[in-house]
Amino acid sequence: MNQTTAPATVSQVNVSGAPFTVVGVSDLPVTVAAGGNYSFYVYFSPVSMGKATGKLTIASTAAVDGTMNVTLSGSGATASSSNALSGMVCSNVSLTGAGTDSCTVTLNAAAGTGGQAVYLYTSDPAVSVPTEVIIPAGASTLGFTATVASVSTAQTATLAASAGGVTESFALQLNAAANTSPNTLSVPVLSGLVCGNASITGAGTDTCTVTLNGAASSGGMAVNLTSNDQSVTMPATVTVPSGATSAGFTATVASVSTAQMATLTASAGGVTKNYTLQLNIAPSGPSNPIIPVEPVLSNLVCGNASITGAGTDNCTVTLNGAATGGGLAIGMASNNSAVTVPASVTVPAGATSAGFTATVASVSSTQTATLTASAGGVSETYALQLAVAGSAGSGLGISSTSVSFGNVALNTPTTQSVTLTPSGSAVTVSAAVLAGTGFSVSGTSFPLTLSVGQSATLNIQFDPTVAGSATGTITIASTSLTNPSQVISLSGTGVGSSYDVNLSWEAPTSSSDPIAGYIVYRAPGGSSSYAQLNSSAVTQTSFTDPNVQDGQTYNYIVESVDGSGAQSVPSNTATVAVP
Numbered sequence: 001m002n003q004t005t006a007p008a009t010v011s012q013v014n015v016s017g018a019p020f021t022v023v024g025v026s027d028l029p030v031t032v033a034a035g036g037n038y039s040f041y042v043y044f045s046p047v048s049m050g051k052a053t054g055k056l057t058i059a060s061t062a063a064v065d066g067t068m069n070v071t072l073s074g075s076g077a078t079a080s081s082s083n084a085l086s087g088m089v090c091s092n093v094s095l096t097g098a099g100t101d102s103c104t105v106t107l108n109a110a111a112g113t114g115g116q117a118v119y120l121y122t123s124d125p126a127v128s129v130p131t132e133v134i135i136p137a138g139a140s141t142l143g144f145t146a147t148v149a150s151v152s153t154a155q156t157a158t159l160a161a162s163a164g165g166v167t168e169s170f171a172l173q174l175n176a177a178a179n180t181s182p183n184t185l186s187v188p189v190l191s192g193l194v195c196g197n198a199s200i201t202g203a204g205t206d207t208c209t210v211t212l213n214g215a216a217s218s219g220g221m222a223v224n225l226t227s228n229d230q231s232v233t234m235p236a237t238v239t240v241p242s243g244a245t246s247a248g249f250t251a252t253v254a255s256v257s258t259a260q261m262a263t264l265t266a267s268a269g270g271v272t273k274n275y276t277l278q279l280n281i282a283p284s285g286p287s288n289p290i291i292p293v294e295p296v297l298s299n300l301v302c303g304n305a306s307i308t309g310a311g312t313d314n315c316t317v318t319l320n321g322a323a324t325g326g327g328l329a330i331g332m333a334s335n336n337s338a339v340t341v342p343a344s345v346t347v348p349a350g351a352t353s354a355g356f357t358a359t360v361a362s363v364s365s366t367q368t369a370t371l372t373a374s375a376g377g378v379s380e381t382y383a384l385q386l387a388v389a390g391s392a393g394s395g396l397g398i399s400s401t402s403v404s405f406g407n408v409a410l411n412t413p414t415t416q417s418v419t420l421t422p423s424g425s426a427v428t429v430s431a432a433v434l435a436g437t438g439f440s441v442s443g444t445s446f447p448l449t450l451s452v453g454q455s456a457t458l459n460i461q462f463d464p465t466v467a468g469s470a471t472g473t474i475t476i477a478s479t480s481l482t483n484p485s486q487v488i489s490l491s492g493t494g495v496g497s498s499y500d501v502n503l504s505w506e507a508p509t510s511s512s513d514p515i516a517g518y519i520v521y522r523a524p525g526g527s528s529s530y531a532q533l534n535s536s537a538v539t540q541t542s543f544t545d546p547n548v549q550d551g552q553t554y555n556y557i558v559e560s561v562d563g564s565g566a567q568s569v570p571s572n573t574a575t576v577a578v579p
Contacts, residue, residue, distance in 0.1 A: 085168055
């Protein structure tokens with residue numbers, strides 16, 4: 001969603017309709033700045049042929065369209081066995097700084113006449129991919145380029161490809177570029193302008209702040225301020241003091257006769273930031289009473305997303321304000337003869353909602369009924385899944401929805417597992433979207449269909465590179481009727497040690513092959529899984545390992561490297577117990 005006039009907080013993103021799931025909303029609530037955007041994905045995973053409908057509901061604090069509803073539709077079709085999407089892979093699993101990655105999408109057979117369209121997505125704005133590629137007729141693979149912008153913090157981007165109802169994903173680790181000029185002082189730039197209020201009614205003041213992306217240098221940084229509305233006055237400049245990253249100022253607002261938008265602007269060093277301030281008319285007195293605004297229909301929701309066999313569902317229609325006069329009549333309709341609803345329901349005067357009952361008859365095949373509420377030219381819909389009596393609705397069980405790694409030594413990967421198990425009937429897991437720095441997931445690929453009695457294991461790894469707590473999530477999207485979108489919470493703390501391990505060794509004296517350097521390896525005590533500690537060979541015969549954990553035991557070995565990169569056999573093992 002785009003936010004163009006004023007900041008707004010997105011509090012809820014829901015999707016109804018069994019074949020539709022929403023992914024990428026685990027960070028709610030989130031505030032979208034004026035002119036900014038907030039992105040997520042809606043997946044369509046039909047389990048049967050035929051048309052399916054649903055609805056996407058977005059709740060926010062926006063002054064206009066605070067609750068937005070998007071109608072979803074699609075048709076399930078049997079995927080062609082001759083050209084189904086079977087994989088997506090990229091050359092690099094991680095990139096440091098800006099660059100590109102060569103990726104390939106693959107079909108399980110050659111594309112037919114006209115080629116095969118494959119749609120591409122990315123979960124991270126730092127990575128851009130084409131929205132669509134066409135695999136030519138007779139070919140089964142096609143390459144494309146993922147373009148990566150520099151990032152300031154390490155993060156994981158998920159690339160996804162979709163075709164014929166099949167989705168494949170690839171995790172790309174993005175690393176911040178190293179500072180190649182550590183002795184060069186960086187000049188901070190203007191990074192933000194924000195005020196305490198998004199709107200002012202009548203005359204008043206607003207406290208505002210300009211922000212830099214780093215501390216101001218000696219003498220501070222002057223930021224120029226302007227307003228495009230004469231009703232709002234501000235100082236001509238504000239100075240961020242030396243060593244500080246922000247400075248505040250006051251915007252003074254005069255009364256206005258008509259509602260209007262004022263744009264405040266801050267400029268420094270060629271960078272400009274804007275803030276939109278809504279100016280409202282002061283309330284009128286008794287001699288000029290405010291005329292009440294007639295509310296409009298804003299939502300239709302029922303207690304159950306699915307009904308098995310005959311039964312009832314308690315539903316509610318909602319207005320965006322209290323009904324006036326004699327109340328507001330809402331017309332009701334159902335597109336499926338198996339579901340009956342009253343012809344209308346009335347929201348009483350002074351109330352914002354009214355309930356009614358949807359009565360469901362038994363059906364002989366799984367199907368979807370769409371309920372519709374209409375009033376004043378506004379319509380809201382709700383998709384109700386109808387299942388055959390005696391059949392168990394599909395569900396997806398997760399062995400744990402919260403995985404805590406506790407304290408983990410820096411640069412020491414630790415793995416835990418969770419198990420996915422279907423119930424009732426087969427479930428297709430379409431994606432497992434990971435968010436959070438330091439975490440990774442492996443063990444299976446998607447989409448994956450699990451029959452009753454089968455299970456799948458996700459291996460979740462935490463490998464902290466910096467000290468401190470870290471959190472993340474894995475969002476599981478599936479065709480489960482009871483829980484199509486589930487979130488696994490991740491947490492862990494990277495800990496350093498109050499000790500360093502100092503290693504030293506003697507250079508070989510009998511080798512005829514000149515030695516170019518040494519590689520150091522470490523394994524936890526009792527383990528034979530060694531990990532390389534230095535990314536490139538060191539030339540000295542000593543090495544310091546600062547990333548150890550108190551109370552742990554480690555084994556170390558060293559291998560020499562010649563000029564061609566060939567490594568020697570391992571040295572003897574040195575065992576170190578950290579106090």
